[in-house]
Amino acid sequence: MQRATSPEDHTGTPSSIGRVTAYIDVSEMRLGDRMACAWFAQHRHRLSGERFAAIDRHPTLSADFPLPRYFAKTFVDWTEQQIALAALPQWQQGNLWITVTNAFALAPHAGHFESLPESVTSLALELRAKSPPGRPRVLIHVLDDAPYNLARRWRRKDANQLAEALRRQGCEVVLLNPTAAQFIGGFERMLAEMLAADIFVGGDTGPTHVFALLCADKPQVALYPSMLRDQQNFAHEQASLGLPLPWNSLPKRPDIRVIEMDRRRSLIWRGWQPLIRRTGAFDGLKVARQVMDALASQPQA
Numbered sequence: 001m002q003r004a005t006s007p008e009d010h011t012g013t014p015s016s017i018g019r020v021t022a023y024i025d026v027s028e029m030r031l032g033d034r035m036a037c038a039w040f041a042q043h044r045h046r047l048s049g050e051r052f053a054a055i056d057r058h059p060t061l062s063a064d065f066p067l068p069r070y071f072a073k074t075f076v077d078w079t080e081q082q083i084a085l086a087a088l089p090q091w092q093q094g095n096l097w098i099t100v101t102n103a104f105a106l107a108p109h110a111g112h113f114e115s116l117p118e119s120v121t122s123l124a125l126e127l128r129a130k131s132p133p134g135r136p137r138v139l140i141h142v143l144d145d146a147p148y149n150l151a152r153r154w155r156r157k158d159a160n161q162l163a164e165a166l167r168r169q170g171c172e173v174v175l176l177n178p179t180a181a182q183f184i185g186g187f188e189r190m191l192a193e194m195l196a197a198d199i200f201v202g203g204d205t206g207p208t209h210v211f212a213l214l215c216a217d218k219p220q221v222a223l224y225p226s227m228l229r230d231q232q233n234f235a236h237e238q239a240s241l242g243l244p245l246p247w248n249s250l251p252k253r254p255d256i257r258v259i260e261m262d263r264r265r266s267l268i269w270r271g272w273q274p275l276i277r278r279t280g281a282f283d284g285l286k287v288a289r290q291v292m293d294a295l296a297s298q299p300q301a
Helices: 031-048 080-086 096-106 118-130 156-168 187-196 206-214 228-233 235-241 284-296
Strands: 020-025 051-055 137-140 172-175 199-202 220-224 257-260 262-270 273-281
Touching: 031 051, 031 096, 031 206, 051 080, 096 235, 118 187, 137 156, 137 187, 156 172, 156 284, 187 206, 199 206, 199 284, 206 220, 220 284, 228 235, 257 284
Parallel strands: 020 051, 137 172, 137 199, 199 220, 220 257
Antiparallel strands: 262 273
16 A cells, blocks of 8 residues: 555644545445444554545435544544545455455454544433433344345334343333334434443344444344345455455454344335335344343443
């Protein structure tokens, strides 16, 4: 990779933020992809001290979830003009779920958020203070709004069974999305809820990847579909990269508990049209036992 220069800041003096060696275009990355990208960049930063700029033209995440806001040691908050002035090369990370999976296998450590707004940490303390004492706080993201990939989609009735089983075990259960596609707040509320939780349960989607980096010291249960079809679809790309491990979209933390979902015929709605499709399915009682076991395995404070 080319040696990078530091652009001048608006005052005309050289920036002193460190060695910035490349930029990454994250414009088309969804939330989960951004977390994989952040893990990869943070891994390189740990090894070499390199930092990275980001081009981000995503219509919502560029404002709501910019990487320099949460990974301030690894990413610099440069404009595209500054990136061009520095003549930075682009770091092409390739198919993230192949390249990052193979990098993680060589260095299986969890990543972490490097910076958080005070508004997030303050809200997390408020939420935690309102929790009933002695009751584990379980945060669940119900993935029943994934029309682009029915294999990873949950059935709401399975999530409800899981939540009720946990409540019977004495847990406080918080749903990030009490109804499909309706979250209880924006991204800062999501982060605060994660910080206030004792454990997170989610599927193959962005919040699961966020929790893996934000709360790597807390247990996490991931409900995923079989990845065999995706691995077959990306086998040629994997071979062209010369990498030994196949495509894998699990969060990159070494201690995550993974439960593979079944596929069952389910009623879903497309607008006002009811459809019968094969979606993901799981036994809420069995998942609840895994959650309670994960909580019991945590060292006592």
